[in-house]
Amino acid sequence: MNCKDCSNKLDSYLDRELSNTEMLELQLHLEGCPDCADSYEFQASVKRLVKVCCEQDKAPDAFREKLRQILT
Amino acid sequence: MAESPARTAFAEEALTHLDTLYRGALRLTRDPDSAQDLVQEAYLRALRYQHSYQQGTNMKAWLFAIMRNLFWDRFKGSRKDDVSLDDVGEFVLYDKLKDEGARPEADVLDKLAASEVVAAVEKLPPLHREVVLLVDVEGFSYKDAAETLGVPIGTVMSRLHRARQQLQKSLYDYAVESGIVRGNGAPEEPKE
Numbered sequence: 001m002n003c004k005d006c007s008n009k010l011d012s013y014l015d016r017e018l019s020n021t022e023m024l025e026l027q028l029h030l031e032g033c034p035d036c037a038d039s040y041e042f043q044a045s046v047k048r049l050v051k052v053c054c055e056q057d058k059a060p061d062a063f064r065e066k067l068r069q070i071l072t
Numbered sequence: 073m074a075e076s077p078a079r080t081a082f083a084e085e086a087l088t089h090l091d092t093l094y095r096g097a098l099r100l101t102r103d104p105d106s107a108q109d110l111v112q113e114a115y116l117r118a119l120r121y122q123h124s125y126q127q128g129t130n131m132k133a134w135l136f137a138i139m140r141n142l143f144w145d146r147f148k149g150s151r152k153d154d155v156s157l158d159d160v161g162e163f164v165l166y167d168k169l170k171d172e173g174a175r176p177e178a179d180v181l182d183k184l185a186a187s188e189v190v191a192a193v194e195k196l197p198p199l200h201r202e203v204v205l206l207v208d209v210e211g212f213s214y215k216d217a218a219e220t221l222g223v224p225i226g227t228v229m230s231r232l233h234r235a236r237q238q239l240q241k242s243l244y245d246y247a248v249e250s251g252i253v254r255g256n257g258a259p260e261e262p263k264e
Contacts, residue, residue, distance in 0.1 A: 011233055015207060017214050042166040045181050046240060047208050053189040054209040059094035063108050067090065071083035071115055 001029045006036045014043055082122050086115060089132045093139050096205050100143050102194050110146070114139035130216055137220045140202055165240035169253070183252045184243060192242035200235035207232055 006029050012018050013026045030037045093114060097107035118125070118138050125134055169180060193204060206212040206220060207228070218225045247253045 011229065011236070015214065015232075038170075039166045042181075043236075046165070046236070046243075049181060049184070049189055050193060050204065050208045050239070051211075053186040054095060054099065054193060054205070056186060057091075057095045057098055059090045059111070060108075063094070063111075064087070064090055067112060067115060068083075068087060070112070071087070071119060072080045 001025050003029075003033060003036055006030070006033070007039075010036075010040060010043060014040070014047060079119065079122070082125075083115075083119060085131060086118055086135060089135050092132055092210055093135055095209065096136055096202070097139055097143070099190075099194060099201060099205055100140065100198060110139060110143055113146070114142055117142065132210070133212065133216045133220045136206070136210075137222075140221070143198075165244050168244065180243070180247050180252060184247070188246050188250075189243070192239050192246065195242055196235050196238055200231050200238065203228055203231045204235045204239065 006026060009018060009026055030040055093111050094107060097110040098104060101107050101110060118135055193201060196204065203217060206217040214225045214228050218228045
């Protein structure tokens with residue numbers, strides 16, 4: 001695998017959507033290529049950041065209770 | 073009138089996914105009151121169509137699909153209202169920052185405010201925003217996201233790729249505007 005192949009599959013690797021064989025191929029490339037490894041770590045950090053920031057919102061307790069009253 | 077035990081059990085199970093639905097509705101409508109209206113309507117519709125839910129399948133995805141379909145029906149009126157993403161080309165924030173001498177994580181990511189990250193997500197067109205919500209925030213597989221949105225997996229992948237690029241472009245623009253990095257991508261000098 002070269003860097004271009006790696007770049008093309010990075011989204012799917014990040015999302016754990018490749019086959020086991022492809023995951024392993026990409027993992028081996030990352031272990032031997034510091035540039036791609038750094039790029040991957042950065043993409044993974046952005047993904048984590050988006051998750052953490054957006055997950056801070058929870059349904060308000062009063063709304064949860066109101067729904068429970070309506071639905072059950 | 074007391075509800076049937078089956079309906080109550082279904083509602084209780086559905087309510088375990090409330091935070092996911094509320095977060096999704098909040099990001100789609102960008103307004104807490106509209107989000108609550110949307111979620112309430114989605115739950116009422118889910119109960120009405122309880123018979124169409126197949127036990128053992130992904131209830132969270134099923135509920136999210138109901139909610140986002142209502143969003144498109146009710147809040148947007150028409151899918152034509154959706155605007156396409158600006159063509160940012162192959163914008164790779166990591167490459168841009170690195171080429172310009174910044175340390176991408178320490179100089180930029182660690183300094184971004186959570187509110188700006190959320191704002192960058194909300195700036196995405198809804199069709200792209202919902203893919204980021206499902207895959208990046210809620211951890212849906214491409215397959216579950218595709219079924220929830222009623223599109224092929226390839227569409228999920230292409231929307232996600234473009235959404236992530238646009239998101240990173242927005243974060244970069246914010247980092248420049250707020251002085252986290254200079255216009256050329258280099259980090260600001262620490263103030264005395």
